[in-house]
Amino acid sequence: MSLYSVQKLLFGLNRDPAVRARYETDFEELEAVRKPDIGLLYVMGVNGQILMHYAALRGFEWDAYIAAMREGEQRYGPVRTGLYQRARTP
Amino acid sequence: MSLAFAGVCSHAPGITGRSQRADPALRDGFYASLERMRAALEATRPDALVVIAAEHFANFFMNNMPSLCVGMADQYEGPIEDEQWLGIRHTRVPGNAALSQRLIVSMMNDVDLAYAQEWKFDHGIMVPLNFLTPRYDLPVIPVNINCQGPPLIPLKRCWAFGRALRRACEEAPERIAVVATGGISHWPATPDSGKINERWDREFLRRFLANNRGELLAYTDEETWIEAGQGGFEIRTFIALSGLIEGSRCELWFYAPIPIFAVGCTVAVAHLPGALTNPPGANDTARP
Numbered sequence: 001m002s003l004y005s006v007q008k009l010l011f012g013l014n015r016d017p018a019v020r021a022r023y024e025t026d027f028e029e030l031e032a033v034r035k036p037d038i039g040l041l042y043v044m045g046v047n048g049q050i051l052m053h054y055a056a057l058r059g060f061e062w063d064a065y066i067a068a069m070r071e072g073e074q075r076y077g078p079v080r081t082g083l084y085q086r087a088r089t090p
Numbered sequence: 091m092s093l094a095f096a097g098v099c100s101h102a103p104g105i106t107g108r109s110q111r112a113d114p115a116l117r118d119g120f121y122a123s124l125e126r127m128r129a130a131l132e133a134t135r136p137d138a139l140v141v142i143a144a145e146h147f148a149n150f151f152m153n154n155m156p157s158l159c160v161g162m163a164d165q166y167e168g169p170i171e172d173e174q175w176l177g178i179r180h181t182r183v184p185g186n187a188a189l190s191q192r193l194i195v196s197m198m199n200d201v202d203l204a205y206a207q208e209w210k211f212d213h214g215i216m217v218p219l220n221f222l223t224p225r226y227d228l229p230v231i232p233v234n235i236n237c238q239g240p241p242l243i244p245l246k247r248c249w250a251f252g253r254a255l256r257r258a259c260e261e262a263p264e265r266i267a268v269v270a271t272g273g274i275s276h277w278p279a280t281p282d283s284g285k286i287n288e289r290w291d292r293e294f295l296r297r298f299l300a301n302n303r304g305e306l307l308a309y310t311d312e313e314t315w316i317e318a319g320q321g322g323f324e325i326r327t328f329i330a331l332s333g334l335i336e337g338s339r340c341e342l343w344f345y346a347p348i349p350i351f352a353v354g355c356t357v358a359v360a361h362l363p364g365a366l367t368n369p370p371g372a373n374d375t376a377r378p
Contacts, residue, residue, distance in 0.1 A: 004152060011151050015170050015210060048279025048320075049146035049238055052103075053212075056175040062108060069281045083240070083320055084280060 003045045003082055009033060010046065014053045038065060039072015045082025093259045094134040095267035096335050097127055097359040098298075098328055099222070101143070102273060103213040104351040106177035106220055111350045123344035123357040124221040130359055131222055136267035138186050138229045139222070140193075140255065141215050142331060144237035144272050144324040148212035156204035157243035158251055160197070161232040162190040168211025176213055178220050183211065186229040189264055193231065196258035201251050218271045235330060237272065237323040245307045248326045252333025270331035272324030275317065276353040282319065284349035290317045291345070291354040298328050299358065301339050306332055321353070335360045 010033065012019035032040040038055050042048070055065040079085045109117060131139070148170045150156060166183045169176050187207070194205050209232055211219075219226065235251075236242060259266045274294050275287035297305040306329050314322040331340075340358040347354045 007147075008151060008153065011147050015148055042280075047147065047238065052279035053146070053171055056172050062104070066281060066283060073281065 006030075006033065006041065006044060007046055007050055010041075010050045010054045014050065014057060037072070038068035039070075040076055041072075042069040042084075043072045043076040043079055045080055045085060047083060092262050092264055092266050093256060093268065093334070093362060094136045094265040095131050095359075096269075096331060096340075096362060097131075097357070098270045098272075098331055098340065099124060099127060099218055099357050100273060100351070100353050100355045101214045101217040101271040102276070102278065102351050102353040102355075103171065103176055103217065104353075105217050105355070106213075107175055108350050109177065112348050116346050116348050116355075120344055120346065120348065120355045120357070121221070126343060127357055127359060128222045128224070131267055131269075134267060135265060136228065137264035138189055138231055138266050140231045140233060140259075140266060140268045141218060142233045142235065142255075142268065142270040142327050143214040143218075144327055145214045145234045146212050146238060148210050148214075149206065149208075150234065150236065152239050155236055155239050156234070157236050157247070158201065158203040159234045160190060160194050160203055160205050161185060161207075161209045161230075162187050162194060162205045163207050163209060166209050166211055166230065166232065169216040170210050170212050176216070178213075178216050181226055183219065183226050184229045185231060189229070189262065190231050192262055193255070193258040196261050197251070197254040200254035200257070201247070203251070214271060218269060222269065233330075235326045237326050240311070240323075242311060242323055243326065245309060245326065245329050248329040249303060249307065249333035249336075252330040253336060255330070256334045256336070268331065268334055270327040270334075272327035273321040273353040274325060274328075274356065275319055276321035277319035278321045278352050280320075283352045285319065286347040286349060286352075286354050287318055288347050288354060290322075291347070294318075294325060294328075295342060295345060295356070295358075298332060299340055299342055301332055301335065301337070303332070303336070331360075335362065338362055
């Protein structure tokens, strides 16, 4: 699943209760969204301004949200694409 | 002239959502400056408040991302965020569709922009309103500059937008207040959240307070990204306001890095000829 598609799904979930109500999927790639695995979503490159709202929606307190991203980097490696990928480039 | 008030302030969600975790002295000083800004804004008796913001994927997405968009509705709502997380209750905010339309039609002579008759506010507008119009009784006209999803509008076009808004305001009989809201350097919503480049911020503020067009437009996004983080792209809101008040200057009422708020918290208000925006005692809360 592309970064664009993941971000668009989160965008819909964040802002629209109707999307949340009807959201169902069988795609394994969306496990990170469903669990949610905030660290993996961050490493996938999801924009923090989308991810932060989604983490809050799923009950993550601020410190837990920051910790989840850091754990994601440790577990899955550096950010793969998107705006933050360059952050790890010397 | 119908530009009654102009100023800038920060909008980070931690300002309300994590208020209890901030250094009380810094937090209270910042809040006091926002309260002073509210009083100054009210003293100008505005008919509407234009908020030049940098929203965070509450309305606009990369399927159809406007560089500039202006709200054109009689009512808005927000925040989209969880009320407890943000520390702001969900509410309805009045708009003024007729005034929006007149401003938009006027500005279209000078800049290309989109309009939206639906708009849900996120923290980028709700945090400023929480302090500046806490009763939500002043019609708001939201403006968004895409600062989140590159490619981003060039800085010179932000200045041009500000100039176009000024002209549109002057054509309107209403008294219009304008508040721009954005961060300076910050790395919001990332593992680097809380990092603030105070040196870079203070140099930016020097240029901003001087209303120095050449120096403000000299920034490149690459430089800003390296020195000021992706949140630094929000300087576009400051630059739009600089174009709005071209020839006038803002006075800094507060600046201090507050890491738990994830931004260098800023309040500045413009000296506008003939406007009642600058009560005595200005600058007494700005750190040297």
